[in-house]
Amino acid sequence: MSYETKTATLAKGALTYLVAGEGEPLLVLHTSGGPLWTPLIEKLATTRRIFMPVLPGFGGTAMLDSVASVTDLADLAADFITTEIGADPVDLFGGSFGGRVALYLAVRHPDRVTDVVLEAPAGVAVGADPAAQDPQAARTGLFAYPDKARHLAPTPEIAQGNSAAFRAYGGPVLVDEELVALLPGIAAPVLVIMGTLDRVTPPQAGHYLATTLPNGKLTYVYDAAHAVQVDQAEAMFRVTRHFLDKGAAFIVASREYC
Numbered sequence: 154m155s156y157e158t159k160t161a162t163l164a165k166g167a168l169t170y171l172v173a174g175e176g177e178p179l180l181v182l183h184t185s186g187g188p189l190w191t192p193l194i195e196k197l198a199t200t201r202r203i204f205m206p207v208l209p210g211f212g213g214t215a216m217l218d219s220v221a222s223v224t225d226l227a228d229l230a231a232d233f234i235t236t237e238i239g240a241d242p243v244d245l246f247g248g249s250f251g252g253r254v255a256l257y258l259a260v261r262h263p264d265r266v267t268d269v270v271l272e273a274p275a276g277v278a279v280g281a282d283p284a285a286q287d288p289q290a291a292r293t294g295l296f297a298y299p300d301k302a303r304h305l306a307p308t309p310e311i312a313q314g315n316s317a318a319f320r321a322y323g324g325p326v327l328v329d330e331e332l333v334a335l336l337p338g339i340a341a342p343v344l345v346i347m348g349t350l351d352r353v354t355p356p357q358a359g360h361y362l363a364t365t366l367p368n369g370k371l372t373y374v375y376d377a378a379h380a381v382q383v384d385q386a387e388a389m390f391r392v393t394r395h396f397l398d399k400g401a402a403f404i405v406a407s408r409e410y411c
Contacts, residue, residue, distance in 0.1 A: 156190060156203070163232045165225075166217040170237070171205040174198030178243045179397070180234060181205040182251030182258075184380075185275075185319040186295075187212045187312075189305045192386030193393070197246075200394060204243075206233050208254070210318025213311050223276075223322055223329070227257035231265045244397050248272040248382060249354070250324055253332065259343070260335045268400050269343040270393050273354040273379050276329035277336070277362055281355040294352035297378040305383070333365075342368045344396045344403070346389060348377030370396075370403070 156173035171188055179201040181194060188207045197203060208226055210216040220229055234243055245266050247255025252274025259266045296302050307315065319325070343366050347359045363371035372392060377384035396403045 156198070161206070161233055161237045163229065163236055165219045165229055165232070168209070168229065168233060169207040169212070169214055170233070171207070172203060174201050174203045176201045178202045178204060178238050180230065180238070180243050180245050182230060182245070182247040182254045183208065183211070184248040185250040185315060185324060187307055187315045191305060191382045192301070193382035193389050196386060196390040197393065201397075204238060206230060208318070210321060211315050212307070213314060216318065216321065221321070223254055224257055224261065226254045226322065227261050230254065230258050231262035234265045242267045244268045246270045246393070247274065249379065250275050250319060253277075253329065256332055256336070256339065259339045259341050260332075263340060266341050268397055269341050270396060271343060271345045271362070272381055273347050273351055274345065274358065274362070275324065275354065276326045276332055278327045278355050278358040279333060279361045280357040281327060295379045297348070297350045297376060297384045302380065302383050336362070336365045337367065339366055340368065342400055342403070343370070344392070345369065345371045346381055346392065347371070347373055348379060348381045348384060349373050349375050350378045353379040
């Protein structure tokens with residue numbers, strides 16, 4: 154399914170976004186790899202109207218002077234929802250760095266968000282040993298099946314810009330103490346999805362979220378690394394779709410997700 158590229162005029166400046174599909178809206182906050190139209194997003198667009206803002210500085214876009222932090226990105230996303238999607242709250246998906254932004258969005262603008270899906274979210278690895286983190290794993294452990302990602306890779310220039318933007322927003326961060334302190338205040342249903350082969354986000358992150366969020370759930374997708382949405386798109390689609398459709402009635406152990 155092809156997507157359209159549009160521009161939103163927001164209070165803090167112009168914001169490029171990708172949009173496709175029909176159905177209830179789903180706001181997608183991309184990873185530090187930029188706005189990639191992954192196999193999962195392709196599948197979700199068959200059941201949902203996908204809105205993927207290109208966060209400033211990513212995907213070849215310019216930074217915005219008044220957007221300099223992850224909390225600024227969350228506020229920008231809230232403005233985007235109101236301006237481009239509508240007055241009603243929307244379901245939310247955030248991957249890795251986008252998951253960190255999504256959590257701030259749920260904290261700062263709870264009236265803008267309904268159900269939240271997080272893929273290996275960044276910034277919440279409470280209890281992880283920084284000395285045990287392998288920088289090489291962070292660079293090479295994104296995919297269990299790199300061949301599935303080859304057609305998604307941006308140009309070297311775009312990739313360099315993505316890395317610069319990621320650093321400008323304070324990444325990478327193992328534990329965002331400000332965010333962690335706010336997690337118990339998130340009332341929205343949240344599903345955390347992690348890959349069993351993930352060497353980038355430690356298991357402690359998912360476990361901590363599942364026990365700290367008032368309405369948090371955790372599930373693993375087998376044979377997937379950090380980028381679950383690329384490695385095992387079909388399996389992730391099934392569990393994501395059912396969670397978004399059922400909300401509070403979702404049960405991770407249900408056989409229909411298998």
